[in-house]
Amino acid sequence: MAAWPALAQPGGESQIQRHYREAETALAEKRLDAAARAYEALTRLDPKTAENYAQLGLIRYMQGSFGDALPAFRRALQLKPALPHVDVLLAICLSELGRHAEAEPGLIKGFQHPPDEATRRLIGLELERSYSRRKMWDKAAQIAIKLSQLYPDDPEVLYHAGKLYGDLAYQTMRRLSQAAPDSVWVHQAAGEAHEVQGHYDLAIVEYQKVLALEPQRPGVHFRLGRTILLRGDATSREEALREFEQELRIDATNVGAAYEIGEILRKEGQLEKARDSFAAAVGRQPGFEDARIGLARTLIELHQPEKALPHLQAALQLNSENEVSHYQLARVYQALGKTVEQQKELQQFRSLRAQKRSQQRSLVQGPVELDDITRQTVESNVP
Amino acid sequence: MPNGIVRLRLLVFLFAGLPLLGQTNPRDEVQAHYRKAADAMRLRNLDAAAEEFRAMIQLDPNLAEAHANLGGVYYIQHKYPEASAEFESALKLKPELVKAEDLLGLSEARSGHLDRALPLLEKTFGRPDENEFRREAGILLVDLYKAVSKPERARQTLDALRQAYPANPEVLYVAYRTYSEMASRALADLVHAAPDSAHLHQVAGELLDSEGDFPHAVEQYQKALEKDPSLPGVHRALGVALMNSSQDDASIENARIEFERELGVNPDDAHSEYQLGEIFWRKHDADQAVKHYSRAAKLRPNFVDALVALGKVWTFQDRAQDAANVLREAIKIDSGNEVAHYRLAQAYHKLGQNTESEKELAEFRKLREASASLSVIYQQVQRKPITEQTIESRD
Numbered sequence: 001m002a003a004w005p006a007l008a009q010p011g012g013e014s015q016i017q018r019h020y021r022e023a024e025t026a027l028a029e030k031r032l033d034a035a036a037r038a039y040e041a042l043t044r045l046d047p048k049t050a051e052n053y054a055q056l057g058l059i060r061y062m063q064g065s066f067g068d069a070l071p072a073f074r075r076a077l078q079l080k081p082a083l084p085h086v087d088v089l090l091a092i093c094l095s096e097l098g099r100h101a102e103a104e105p106g107l108i109k110g111f112q113h114p115p116d117e118a119t120r121r122l123i124g125l126e127l128e129r130s131y132s133r134r135k136m137w138d139k140a141a142q143i144a145i146k147l148s149q150l151y152p153d154d155p156e157v158l159y160h161a162g163k164l165y166g167d168l169a170y171q172t173m174r175r176l177s178q179a180a181p182d183s184v185w186v187h188q189a190a191g192e193a194h195e196v197q198g199h200y201d202l203a204i205v206e207y208q209k210v211l212a213l214e215p216q217r218p219g220v221h222f223r224l225g226r227t228i229l230l231r232g233d234a235t236s237r238e239e240a241l242r243e244f245e246q247e248l249r250i251d252a253t254n255v256g257a258a259y260e261i262g263e264i265l266r267k268e269g270q271l272e273k274a275r276d277s278f279a280a281a282v283g284r285q286p287g288f289e290d291a292r293i294g295l296a297r298t299l300i301e302l303h304q305p306e307k308a309l310p311h312l313q314a315a316l317q318l319n320s321e322n323e324v325s326h327y328q329l330a331r332v333y334q335a336l337g338k339t340v341e342q343q344k345e346l347q348q349f350r351s352l353r354a355q356k357r358s359q360q361r362s363l364v365q366g367p368v369e370l371d372d373i374t375r376q377t378v379e380s381n382v383p
Numbered sequence: 384m385p386n387g388i389v390r391l392r393l394l395v396f397l398f399a400g401l402p403l404l405g406q407t408n409p410r411d412e413v414q415a416h417y418r419k420a421a422d423a424m425r426l427r428n429l430d431a432a433a434e435e436f437r438a439m440i441q442l443d444p445n446l447a448e449a450h451a452n453l454g455g456v457y458y459i460q461h462k463y464p465e466a467s468a469e470f471e472s473a474l475k476l477k478p479e480l481v482k483a484e485d486l487l488g489l490s491e492a493r494s495g496h497l498d499r500a501l502p503l504l505e506k507t508f509g510r511p512d513e514n515e516f517r518r519e520a521g522i523l524l525v526d527l528y529k530a531v532s533k534p535e536r537a538r539q540t541l542d543a544l545r546q547a548y549p550a551n552p553e554v555l556y557v558a559y560r561t562y563s564e565m566a567s568r569a570l571a572d573l574v575h576a577a578p579d580s581a582h583l584h585q586v587a588g589e590l591l592d593s594e595g596d597f598p599h600a601v602e603q604y605q606k607a608l609e610k611d612p613s614l615p616g617v618h619r620a621l622g623v624a625l626m627n628s629s630q631d632d633a634s635i636e637n638a639r640i641e642f643e644r645e646l647g648v649n650p651d652d653a654h655s656e657y658q659l660g661e662i663f664w665r666k667h668d669a670d671q672a673v674k675h676y677s678r679a680a681k682l683r684p685n686f687v688d689a690l691v692a693l694g695k696v697w698t699f700q701d702r703a704q705d706a707a708n709v710l711r712e713a714i715k716i717d718s719g720n721e722v723a724h725y726r727l728a729q730a731y732h733k734l735g736q737n738t739e740s741e742k743e744l745a746e747f748r749k750l751r752e753a754s755a756s757l758s759v760i761y762q763q764v765q766r767k768p769i770t771e772q773t774i775e776s777r778d
Contacts, residue, residue, distance in 0.1 A: 064649045097651060098683040133685075138542050141562075145535050148569065155582035158573035162586065165566035172559040180552035189556055218461060251461040253494065285495050 016045050023055070032063050043072075050080035061089060066096040085115055092126050100130040111143075121151055128160060137168050184210045184217060191223065200231040221247035222257045229260070237264050255281040259291045266298050274298045282311070289318045289325075293376040297328050305335035323352040324376045413442050413449075420452070432456050447477035451486075458486055463494040485516040492523040501527055508540070518548055522557050529564065537561065581610035585617055588624065597628035618645035619655045626658075635662055653683035660692060669696050680709075687717045694726045703733035721750035 023038035039056035046052060057072030073090040076083055091106025107127040114120030124147045131140035144161040151157045173193075177186055191206030207224040210217060225243030228236050241264050247257040262277030278295035281288055292315040299308035309332050315325045330345035420435035436453035439446055454469030470487035473480055488503025504527065507520035521544040528537035541558055548554045573583055588603030604621035607614055622641030625634050639662050645655040660675035673696050679689040690713035697706035710727040713720060728743035 064651065066651050098653065098685070138538070141538050141565075142535070145538060148534075148572075152572070153576040155573055155577040155580040158569050158576060159582040159586055162566050162569035162573065163589075165562045165569060169559050169562035169566060172555055172562060176552060176555035176559060179550045179555060183552040185552040185556035189559055192560075253461055253463050255495075287495075 016042060019045070027059075032059050035059050036063070043075075048079065050076045050078075050083050052076075053079065054083055054086050057086070057089065057093075061093060066093040069093045070097070085119075088115070088119070088123060092123065095126045095130045098133065100134050103130055121147070121154070121157070124150070125156065125160060128164065132164055132167065135171075137164075137171065140164055141168065182213075184213050187213070188220070188223075191227070195223070195227050195230070198230075200227050203227045204231070216250055218251040218254065219247070221250065222254055222260075225257070225260060237268070240264065253284060255285045255288055255291065258284070259288065259294060262291070262294050262298070266294060266301075271298055271302050275302065286314070287318060289315050289322065290376045292318070293322070293325055293328060296332070297376075300328065300331055300335065303335075305332045308332050309336075321352060322376075323349050323356065326352065413439050413446070416442070417449075424456075429456050429460055433460075445476055447473045447480060447483075450476065451480055451483040454483065454486060454490070458490055461493075463490045466490040467494060467496075482514075482516070485514070485520065489516065489519055489523060492527060497527055497530060501531075508543075518544065518551065518554065521547075522553065525557055525561055529561065534565065579610075581607040581614050581617070584610065585614065585620070588617075588620060592620070592624055592627075597624045600624040601628060613648045615649055616645070616652075616654075618642070618648065619652060619658065622655070622658055626661075635665065638662065651682050653679040653686055653689065656682060657686070657689045657692065660689070664692070664696065669700055672696050673700075685716045687713045687720055687723065690716075691720065691723045691726055694723070694730060698726065698730045698733055701733070703730045706730040707734060719750060721747050724750065 019038045019042045023035050023042070026032070026034035026038060036056060036059045039052055039059060042049070042052045043056060053072045053076035057069040057076060060066070060069035060072060070090065070093045073086050073093065076086050077090065087106050088110035091103045091110060094100075094103035095107060103126075107123055107130060110123040111120060111127055114123060124143055128140050128143040128147065131137070131143065141164065144164050147154075147157045148161050173189060176183075176189065180186060187206045187209040191203045191210065194200070194203035194206060204224060204227050207220055207227065210220045211224075214220075221243045225240040225247065228240040228243060233239075241261060244257040244260045244264075247254050248261075251257075258277050258281040262274045262281065265271075265274035265277060275295065275298045278291050278298060281291040282295055285291070292311040296308035296311040296315070299305070299311070308328070312325055312329045312332060315322065316329070319325070326345045326349040330342045330349060333339070333342035333345060416435045416439045420432045420439070423429075423431035423435060433453060433456045436449050436456060439449040440453065443449070450469045450473035454466045454473060457463070457466035457469060467487055467490040470483045470490060473483045474487065477483075484503060485507040488500050488507050492500035492504060494500075500523070504520045504524045507514075507516050508524055510517065521540055524540045525537050525544070528534070528540060541561055544554045545558060570586060573580075573586065577583055584603045584607035588600045588607060591597075591600035591603060601621060601624045604617055604624060607617050608621065611617075618641045622638040622645070625638040625641065628634065639659065642655040642658045642662075645652050649655075656675050657679035660672045660679060663669075663671035663675060673693065676689050676692045676696065680686050680693060683689070690709050694706040694710035694713065697703070697709065707727060707730040710723055710730055713723040714727065717723065724743045724747040728740045728747060731737070731740035731743060
């Protein structure tokens with residue numbers, strides 16, 4: 001609230017002036033209780049001055065005493081309806097007190113015509129919360145999106161947006177479970193939720209239920225293959241390969257399945273076959289970054305670095321911050337005898353890797369964040 | 384996210400567009416292939432149907448409907464690039480084939496040609512009259528807007544879809560996935576924007592909380608408070624995590640201190656008042672519990688758990704009529720709250736209203752059954768800002 005513009009103070013009698021001085025000093029020293037007492041005295045001595053009530057309300061607001069701030073703001077507006085910003089502060093107090101319907105018009109007005117950016121952000125967060133509490137999810141999401149666009153790096157905005165969307169996901173899942181409890185959609189969603197939580201056996205059961213209801217359903221064999229891979233049993237690769245191949249029989253355009261087949265074959269040393277699978281994925285979807293990298297590293301293994309080069313360049317055009325692309329490109333330059341370029345790429349790789357390690361990704365996984373494919377990584381022995 | 388049901392239905396419409404063919408010799412041959420294609424479709428023999436449509440095109444390459452139908456077959460077979468080529472041929476010959484245009488958009492989207500798909504899907508989804516491709520176009524549009532970083536358009540389309548098809552399982556599934564992805568993205572952005580912020584520790588604490596890892600949740604909340612001691616809600620969250628991590632007196636006392644601190648930062652925090660009520664209830668001090676629960680309910684209208692808690696204590700204090708009133712109010716706000724139904728059954732039982740009590744118990748059992756599987760699966764998105772009202776094991 002430090003950014004809130006100071007409210008005007010009128011003149012008055014000497015006793016009044018003494019209270020003003022006390023209030024000003026207390027505010028400057030951040031002694032909010034003393035400041036509030038001084039303004040309370042002023043409202044008694046000078047009950048017709050709207051600014052005194054507004055200032056008292058503001059102090060109560062800063063103390064988090066929204067219930068006490070409310071009557072002060074109301075009285076201020078009664079005395080002087082045009083007093084700037086007080087209607088917005090009143091709306092925030094109402095919202096803080098859970099009186100969301102009453103708060104809404106003032107918050108909307110404040111969000112559309114804010115006195116400054118800091119206030120706009122504050123009102124936006126209040127409005128988002130207010131709509132959420134009233135279960136007006138669509139409106140809450142609208143505000144959350146707007147706030148994320150206005151303040152893309154603001155931790156509080158991002159935090160509340162993440163929470164809201166998580167709640168929305170849960171509410172929707174609840175509705176889906178009620179509307180169609182044994183549908184493919186419920187089983188698919190359940191499978192995905194189990195998968196993301198690492199409950200792979202349960203996820204497999206759910207995906208199998210989907211296939212029992214609709215055997216030709218595109219995408220499910222792919223998900224099943226991914227989950228089997230993630231489970232990581234001794235036979236996982238073989239089983240997963242079968243699922244990916246089955247997926248391609250149902251949906252030849254599933255580039256993810258083609259990619260996964262390539263990745264399994266590459267890891268098993270079947271390089272020509274791996275190359276063909278990756279090439280099929282890239283052919284269908286030229287912007288498939290990991291497939292480009294997979295194809296390139298297979299070509300490197302096949303001693304064709306010159307053919308690998310354009311794929312890595314394309315991958316870096318898609319995403320210049322992928323450490324794996326830089327590392328593989330360094331390998332290509334090494335094979336081509338371009339030492340300067342190799343060193344440059346290695347340096348880039350190390351810097352990106354250090355940056356990535358500093359982020360706490362492992363701590364914060366979203367509620368349902370499926371890894372669509374086996375991501376290209378750098379071998380574990382790379383420092 | 385392909386949809387088999389729509390795809391099987393679409394051919395009926397495309398066939399209806401086939402013009403009456405003449406009786407002259409090559410035309411007879413075309414007609415014969417058309418009949419064979421129709422038979423193959425009835426038998427769901429898609430390869431054979433495609434063969435017949437191709438034969439028709441070979442005889443008469445200007446037959447727009449044959450191209451459209453062949454495209455339809457390819458679409459069902461997930462051969463989207465091939466389908467697109469046929470729909471394009473059909474539209475060149477006969478631009479008024481609206482359904483071919485709709486399907487071209489769907490095929491382009493499924494082939495990953497976002498730029499080409501976008502205007503076509505928008506056109507299909509924006510058609511005022513209901514058609515069989517509108518829902519599918521809308522669903523693909525949501526994905527497409529997400530892919531091109533237009534979250535607001537994705538949300539608007541999702542809203543329109545949910546309004547048009549409120550109980551459609553596929554639409555609900557798409558909504559669920561969309562929101563989940565948006566949540567993940569917001570959190571990933573938070574990690575990126577502020578990797579050591581108080582909010583990140585707060586969210587880490589909440590995730591650990593939802594996974595039941597309360598000791599580590601406590602650590603994260605404490606780190607959040609080190610960064611920002613006045614961060615709203617974190618003292619309360621810490622208190623709840625402390626209560627969940629241990630039931631011993633010291634933990635409960637520490638939790639109480641945290642709720643008091645939260646009220647120091649935010650005097651009107653209804654959740655902290657409620658939590659204090661919980662602590663007094665556990666200490667068998669019903670009067671103090673009522674005092675805090677009542678203030679919580681007063682501070683936040685529609686605070687269901689506070690109302691249910693009041694109902695619980697008043698039933699215990701032989702104020703069954705007051706309890707029944709407050710529990711009915713809770714059910715009015717959230718009819719799906721199983722605990723409210725259970726407590727109301729108890730209150731009715733005390734009042735001697737056994738029929739009503741049985742009815743509430745039946746509702747409770749139904750809701751509990753429905754929510755059991757859901758709660759296991761979706762632990763991660765069910766964040767619990769407070770100690771929720773539950774049925775004790777002895778109940």
